[in-house]
Amino acid sequence: xxxxxxxxxxxxxxxxxxxxxxxxxxxxxxxxxxxxxxxxxxxxxxxxxxxxxxxxxxxxxxxxxxxxxxxxxxxxxxxxxxxxxxxxxxxxxxxxxxxxxxxxxxxxxxxxxxxxxxxxxxxxxxxxxxxxxxxxxxxxxxxxxxxxxxxxxxxxxxxxxxxxxxxxxxxxxxxxxxxxxxxxxxxxxxxxxxxxxxxxxxxxxxxxxxxxxxxxxxxxxxxxxxxxxxxxxxxxxxxxxxxxxxxxxxxxxxxxxxxxxxxxxxxxxxxxxxxxxxxxxxxxxx
Amino acid sequence: xxxxxxxxxxxxxxxxxxxxxxxxxxxxxxxxxxxxxxxxxxxxxxxxxxxxxxxxxxxxxxxxxxxxxxxxxxxxxxxxxxxxxxxxxxxxxxxxxxxxxxxxxxxxxxxxxxxxxxxxxxxxxxxxxxxxxxxxxxxxxxxxxxxxxxxxxxxxxxxxxxxxxxxxxxxxxxxxxxxxxxxxxxxxxxxxxxxxxxxxxxxx
Numbered sequence: 349x350x351x352x353x354x355x356x357x358x359x360x361x362x363x364x365x366x367x368x369x370x371x372x373x374x375x376x377x378x379x380x381x382x383x384x385x386x387x388x389x390x391x392x393x394x395x396x397x398x399x400x401x402x403x404x405x406x407x408x409x410x411x412x413x414x415x416x417x418x419x420x421x422x423x424x425x426x427x428x429x430x431x432x433x434x435x436x437x438x439x440x441x442x443x444x445x446x447x448x449x450x451x452x453x454x455x456x457x458x459x460x461x462x463x464x465x466x467x468x469x470x471x472x473x474x475x476x477x478x479x480x481x482x483x484x485x486x487x488x489x490x491x492x493x494x495x496x497x498x499x500x501x502x503x504x505x506x507x508x509x510x511x512x513x514x515x516x517x518x519x520x521x522x523x524x525x526x527x528x529x530x531x532x533x534x535x536x537x538x539x540x541x542x543x544x545x546x547x548x549x550x551x552x553x554x555x556x557x558x559x560x561x562x563x564x565x566x567x568x569x570x571x572x573x574x575x576x577x578x579x580x581x582x583x584x585x586x587x588x589x590x591x592x593x594x595x596x597x598x599x600x601x602x603x604x605x606x607x608x609x610x611x612x613x614x615x616x617x618x619x620x621x622x623x624x625x626x627x628x629x630x631x632x633x634x
Numbered sequence: 635x636x637x638x639x640x641x642x643x644x645x646x647x648x649x650x651x652x653x654x655x656x657x658x659x660x661x662x663x664x665x666x667x668x669x670x671x672x673x674x675x676x677x678x679x680x681x682x683x684x685x686x687x688x689x690x691x692x693x694x695x696x697x698x699x700x701x702x703x704x705x706x707x708x709x710x711x712x713x714x715x716x717x718x719x720x721x722x723x724x725x726x727x728x729x730x731x732x733x734x735x736x737x738x739x740x741x742x743x744x745x746x747x748x749x750x751x752x753x754x755x756x757x758x759x760x761x762x763x764x765x766x767x768x769x770x771x772x773x774x775x776x777x778x779x780x781x782x783x784x785x786x787x788x789x790x791x792x793x794x795x796x797x798x799x800x801x802x803x804x805x806x807x808x809x810x811x812x813x814x815x816x817x818x819x820x821x822x823x824x825x826x827x828x829x830x831x832x833x834x835x836x837x838x
Binding site for chain 2: 360361363364367368370371380381383384385386387388389390391392397400401403404405407408502503505506507508509511512515516
């Protein structure tokens with residue numbers, strides 16, 4: 349294409365008026381510009397907009413935050429030794445189903461205003477990605493841990509597309525692994541973190557594409573291998589919680605395998621049976 | 635999702651103290667903002683985060699805002715532009731994710747026609763991503779967000795003729811990249827609402 353044939357030989361005002369018409373909906377006037385417009389335009393679905401608005405309101409004015417939408421663990425307890433007083437005496441509980449984990453979380457209580465304000469301030473100052481990074485090294489019991497979790501929730505609500513949300517859930521699962529590492533190394537109970545870890549993996553898999561599920565599976569396998577690796581290295585009192593984390597991860601691995609298989613089956617009705625590794629418990633390190 | 639919402643009325647409610655008016659403003663401007671920001675940052679999720687930040691910042695700063703709906707829209711886009719620039723200082727500014735990230739990838743169960751359309755959109759997206767910064771910004775605001783050249787001039791702080799020249803060059807570059815024969819622009823009637831373009835060397 350030469351300048352003489354295309355936009356370059358057109359008067360900029362005439363082009364501008366034609367583009368006004370394209371933007372107003374006259375697609376026939378400049379089909380190529382309409383094609384570009386179609387490729388660039390994004391919409392925010394109503395359902396997503398509602399969540400997004402609620403998160404923005406909550407960040408702008410924590411007093412408006414709904415306890416159901418943004419439960420916040422009590423950071424005073426998180427910072428106090430009472431959180432893990434009986435790690436050695438704590439009996440091995442059954443694996444906590446994900447649905448129960450969610451219900452339990454809803455009941456944890458109203459968010460603490462100061463934490464949300466600080467999280468919102470970090471969002472405004474650094475952007476949500478950096479806000480997450482700023483407190484990334486904290487773990488339960490640290491002063492900024494509540495801020496970290498609050499900013500994670502806000503960041504999640506700010507994500508609009510299911511793919512973006514899934515990617516962040518997977519990132520958060522990896523964060524929980526880091527925290528599990530840190531707490532377990534200190535001999536602390538990681539049961540709650542194990543449940544959070546499993547819930548993040550579960551959320552990452554919801555509505556994910558086959559390709560994304562493959563990535564989640566790959567990461568989950570790596571997490572399981574890592575947890576098995578450190579199982580024998582952590583103090584005795586942390587091992588039960590760690591085992592629970594491994595059990596949860598293995599259950600999630602199986603669920604993700606099943607989801608991926610279902611997604612593939614829907615895409616290829618004539619495809620043969622399951623592909624990929626069959627899920628199964630690996631030998632524990634102990 | 636902006637159907638039926640009057641941004642001037644919504645802004646009037648917000649300025650009168652009814653914060654619920656923000657919901658309507660969000661419905662009008664979130665999509666256009668997302669369309670713009672997705673071309674300005676590396677990852678789609680960053681653009682989504684930024685949309686939230688823009689409205690958060692606007693909600694917190696509305697008491698200091700003075701002006702009409704057009705000024706409010708320009709303010710929103712300026713906030714978005716500034717935040718994208720901030721983010722760009724820490725990251726490469728080029729959008730690198732194709733349309734999968736925006737949920738526009740060919741559906742696994744989609745028809746061949748849908749898949750081809752998605753591929754075409756991806757080609758366009760990549761061509762836009764490869765434009766010089768100033769051209770990419772203008773074309774995203776013009777065609778992605780639907781702003782007029784006068785409105786874009788307000789957002790980016792340039793003369794309206796500079797905007798028209800940038801969009802002219804951007805579309806020419808896109809035509810070359812995409813191998814398209816751009817159509818002849820139909821003759822227009824009446825004088826241009828804008829002053830004649832001033833020939834000068836422009837950025838980008």
